[in-house]
Amino acid sequence: MGILYIASGALGVAAVLLVLIVAGIMAFLGVFSGLAELAEPGLSEEDFAVGAFVFGFLAIIFAFIVLLNLILSVPEIIGGAYLLKYRNWARILCIVLSILNLPSFPLGTALGVYGLIILFNEKTVTLFKQA
Numbered sequence: 038m039g040i041l042y043i044a045s046g047a048l049g050v051a052a053v054l055l056v057l058i059v060a061g062i063m064a065f066l067g068v069f070s071g072l073a074e075l076a077e078p079g080l081s082e083e084d085f086a087v088g089a090f091v092f093g094f095l096a097i098i099f100a101f102i103v104l105l106n107l108i109l110s111v112p113e114i115i116g117g118a119y120l121l122k123y124r125n126w127a128r129i130l131c132i133v134l135s136i137l138n139l140p141s142f143p144l145g146t147a148l149g150v151y152g153l154i155i156l157f158n159e160k161t162v163t164l165f166k167q168a
Contacts, residue, residue: 117131132153
């Protein structure tokens, strides 16, 4: 179970890096679209405003995705690592993370359901209380 949480957290961090790369490329291309505006002054202010709005909206979405993934991914890696060391607080953290992962279909739902089944199992509870 701990390895699954570490893998899920690592995938989340990889997704954050991918989003940051895409955002960087979009910012780079946005600079060049601004240069294209200078080269072709026939573009209306309305078209330029629409482009700026779309770019700003996408930047907000990317920032939200990055923040949400970091909020969930870092605790998944930490919880998974200490779950392998049989720490009871890590079991509780992973229960909370399992609940938070449920709406993330399909992988998050599978991890959340499997995590809740395993982490609430009586044998698992006694194993973590003994450690």
